[in-house]
Amino acid sequence: MYFINNSSKMFFTFILFFSSLIAISSNSWFGCWIGLEINLLSFIPLISSPFNLLASEASLKYFLTQSIASINFLFIILLKMTLFKNFSMDNMISIMINSSLLMKMGSAPFHFWFPSIVEGLSWMNNFILMTWQKITPMILLSYYFNKNFLYLMIIFNIMIGAIGGLNQTSLRKLMAFSSINNLGWMIFSIMISENLWIFYFTLYSFLISIMFLFFFNLNMFFINQLFINNIPPLIKMNLLINFLSLGGLPPFLGFLPKWIMINFLMMNKFYLITFLFVIFSLIIIFFYIRIIYSCFMMNYFKMKWMKIYLKNNFIWMMNFLSLISISSMILSTFLFF
Template sequence: MSFFYNSNKLFFFFILLFSSLISISSNSWLGCWIGLEINLLSFIPLISNSNNLLTSEASLKYFLTQSIASINFLFSILLNMFFMKHFEVNLFISIMINSSMLMKMGSTPFHFWFPNIIEGLSWFNNFILMTWQKITPMILLSYYMNYNFLIIISIMNIIVGAIGGLNQTSLRKLLAFSSINNLGWMLISISISENLWLFYFLMYSFLISGMCFLFYSLNMFFINQLFINNMNSMIKINLLINFLSLGGLPPFIGFFPKWIIINFLIENKFYFMTMIFIMMSLIMLFFYTRIIYFSFMFNYLKMKWFKIYIKNNYFIMINILSFISMGGIILSTFFFY
């Protein structure tokens, strides 16, 4: 992680963290907008790398999409100021504000930039984009929520995330579509309660950190790299646990927040929606299982790019994360019985 030894990048990283806090703690829409802009301008130096064309392209694409979303947001809050008493206009403004926040998160139907940008980033930057960069837009979304609109968007997210990930060969794009799918669950959880969203978000961040850390340690970017090596069996087991937990298979901890959301949806008679959520989760599990199956079954020679020896402290960390993932069954027993 050379990132932590670069003082410039570290400076921008701290600005990134503080900008989110500025947005969240602001008591005016303009303050929220300023925080979002600082966030954007601090993330671009983190992801841009002059030696790599893909990262330069990703940073430019990211800047353009975020700028469009910010302009839309600023326009919406100005309209809101002028037409505060008109109900019809308020409905339109709520959809506009929600759409600009969804665009910032890479949600459907504004998701087209998201997999392309993720493809050009390192694993650490991917982790930031899939977790921290969702916090501010999600909390701003909860201030001015249009429930019917969000329900439609969350169903679209879950379907696009599941279908889009089916034919991917890149691990980064696969995790991008997984992130879009999980965003659908998060939108439903934030429309239920902020505490539930926070719980789901922390669980998702924990699981995605395990995946990114594992792939960073192994220097892997494509699915076929998982097939063409004699991996240590312990690494394969870690891969199995983390993927199944991310997919939300019952014994693992990733199922726990999904269980709470499904429970709430059934209690409130959203039966059709629950069915869509569960069916799409099965599709997600299908392509996760496909990856795990082949990495277990195939055994080829070691390749030049493959890191044979993982640093010991990395490996201990990966084992700890996997062990916590397996602790889901114990946790669920405590909470539900």
């Protein structure tokens, strides 16, 4: 595995963003496949590292799983253009195309690769994987989706995302299962409206960027580090606010897109899916509160010498972002009244 410098990383990052635009703006399925392949080949050098065996293993796993999904995607679009050209098999073709795209974005039940790859990546690469890498498959999914099949996948996402995070001690895996749960909300939002999906996705990206910035600056990867290290009380409070906001608890910012979704679901009589969304969101909030409880209440005296020093600029920035998360509910109240 070779080493790439900062200028090369900037180049591959540019190609990563550009390839997504190619796939989204293409007027044929074959052009979409080319964009997805360029995206895959530009992300591999960003996540691989000769100094980290976990990163090298993660890049290999990512390449294999994405290649399988790409092969399935290419196979079905070739069948659609040749053998099934004169036959009405739209239902089967849409399910197969949707399955390939769901596998690419790490959606349940095709999520088997996602938590293990997340565990081997840095926080910055995880942020790209959980945000930008979901944009292209999700927009392609909105072009040609099977509604009944996606309803089932949405239920799988919210269930597996909530239950899978209960027994995790790794912060990266916990954020991965949280991402799977939010993916269920995002798939439903893009089925309703692209504008709603953009709104939900933007707020979700904003909230996890705050969390990843926390963990990156505090150099934390496991739950026990939150109470072993001496974290300043103000930072603990900011962590509490942003965790609860990410879980979708009112009166925080993360509740706003979920509130809009629940309003739409109730107006259109999706009572069962609404019930499942709410119940499994409570499970997500439960394991977030469990983390915060250990951070606030537990004290570990052996490691008192591990004092964390944070720059004032970082603390003020976190305070400002947390203030946005709290005060935004005032705006969201006026949206409905």
